[in-house]
Amino acid sequence: MTIVDQAHDGRATAAGAGIICPWVSGAEDAAFYRLYVEGARYYGELVHLLAELGETDLGFRRVGALVVSDDADELAAFDTVLSRRRADTPEMGATSLLSPRETGALFPPLRGDLAGLHVAGGARVDGRRMAAGLLRAAQQLGARVIEGHAELVAAAGRVTGVRLRDTTIAADRVVVAAGAWAPTLLLPLGIALPIEPQRGQIVHLHVAGQDTRDWPVVLPQGGHYLLAFDDSRVVAGATRESGVGFDYRVTASGQAEVLAEALHVAPGLATATVIETRVGFRPVGPGIRPLLGPVRGLDGLVIGNGLGAAGLTIGPFAGRLLCDAALGRDMPLDITPFAPLRNAGPGAPARPLR
Numbered sequence: 001m002t003i004v005d006q007a008h009d010g011r012a013t014a015a016g017a018g019i020i021c022p023w024v025s026g027a028e029d030a031a032f033y034r035l036y037v038e039g040a041r042y043y044g045e046l047v048h049l050l051a052e053l054g055e056t057d058l059g060f061r062r063v064g065a066l067v068v069s070d071d072a073d074e075l076a077a078f079d080t081v082l083s084r085r086r087a088d089t090p091e092m093g094a095t096s097l098l099s100p101r102e103t104g105a106l107f108p109p110l111r112g113d114l115a116g117l118h119v120a121g122g123a124r125v126d127g128r129r130m131a132a133g134l135l136r137a138a139q140q141l142g143a144r145v146i147e148g149h150a151e152l153v154a155a156a157g158r159v160t161g162v163r164l165r166d167t168t169i170a171a172d173r174v175v176v177a178a179g180a181w182a183p184t185l186l187l188p189l190g191i192a193l194p195i196e197p198q199r200g201q202i203v204h205l206h207v208a209g210q211d212t213r214d215w216p217v218v219l220p221q222g223g224h225y226l227l228a229f230d231d232s233r234v235v236a237g238a239t240r241e242s243g244v245g246f247d248y249r250v251t252a253s254g255q256a257e258v259l260a261e262a263l264h265v266a267p268g269l270a271t272a273t274v275i276e277t278r279v280g281f282r283p284v285g286p287g288i289r290p291l292l293g294p295v296r297g298l299d300g301l302v303i304g305n306g307l308g309a310a311g312l313t314i315g316p317f318a319g320r321l322l323c324d325a326a327l328g329r330d331m332p333l334d335i336t337p338f339a340p341l342r343n344a345g346p347g348a349p350a351r352p353l354r
């Protein structure tokens with residue numbers, strides 16, 4: 001197996017927050033929700049597999065998640081919803097309603113009037129470390145990793161490999177998991193992949209003298225959030241900006257939005273040091289469902305894309321499914337609902353190759 005990665009500035013995995021807590025999702029699409037929770041479930045197995053290969057520096061920890069609100073009744077109602085969901089997904093763990101004092105004890109910078117709903121199974125992962133650990137593990141198992149720009153090679157209705165600057169690599173199957181850049185890669189084959197970049201700006205803060213290792217993920221109402229990593233680091237996310245293309249910049253309004261939302265919920269972060277702001281392009285499709293699987297009418301090609309805002313949770317499991325698809329193995333989940341070109345018309349194949 002050969003892995004080719006251009007490591008673009010703005011690749012989503014290097015900017016992603018790393019929250020793994022699908023059970024609190026408001027997503028109503030049942031197929032998506034199933035994939036999302038399976039992604040979280042798979043982490044247990046994956047972390048174990050990687051540990052057997054000596055890969056433990058992944059920034060993964062089951063720290064729990066705290067849904068916070070100034071409305072305790074609302075949290076109690078949500079707790080009832082989660083209790084029902086737990087029947088299918090025990091890995092969610094126990095939930096408990098916490099007073100503002102108990103909530104503040106778990107995440108000290110929080111505002112004093114916020115009560116919490118604690119979800120024990122919530123976790124966080126460092127996308128950069130996890131991706132690096134996966135690559136090292138793949139290399140241990142015989143994979144070759146090449147940094148560079150790949151183009152697809154195709155002939156007579158099948159993809160036969162990839163072309164790099166000075167070489168061509170033949171392959172029985174090519175899995176294109178090129179994030180927001182995939183449409184450019186696929187267009188020469190006549191495939192119009194409906195994926196667009198959605199910019200996310202996310203701020204990293206240092207809270208001097210605080211042991212943040214066990215701080216839970218904080219999920220207020222709305223799309224913003226906080227989470228912590230081992231090195232006295234708190235991460236505040238994030239913007240969701242469509243229509244800005246691949247504009248890899250930290251903007252004044254992006255920075256202001258993220259900090260204002262963070263300080264509204266956690267005023268205790270006001271004196272934290274801003275370490276950096278990361279920028280990533282989420283690969284976003286027309287709906288919430290990712291695009292996963294082979295392409296009808298074009299043998300040898302498998303697509304993995306559209307992970308949107310949930311890709312650090314779903315990504316490793318999606319990778320496993322794509323591997324099964326490429327090798328023609330049975331799959332632990334039916335991926336038919338995620339057929340990559342399902343919106344291109346009933347049974348539309350890729351356009352015939354040149």
Ligand SMILES: Cc1cc2nc3c(=O)[nH]c(=O)nc-3n(C[C@H](O)[C@H](O)[C@H](O)COP(=O)(O)OP(=O)(O)OC[C@H]3O[C@@H](n4cnc5c(N)ncnc54)[C@H](O)[C@@H]3O)c2cc1C
Nearest residue numbers: 006007008012013016017018019150179200280311312313
């Ligand atoms: C700010 C932010 C916060 C997020 N928070 C979370 C979160 O808390 N939880 C969660 O589950 N998800 C989160 N996500 C979503 C998650 O990060 C993405 O869904 C996921 O990382 C997408 O992974 P990907 O591999 O599809 O794309 P990417 O990580 O963008 O990777 C695509 C790769 O393809 C390479 N590539 C492209 N074209 C070529 C080519 N022609 N040749 C060679 N290589 C190529 C690129 O260089 C890149 O390395 C967040 C995302 C952002 C931006």
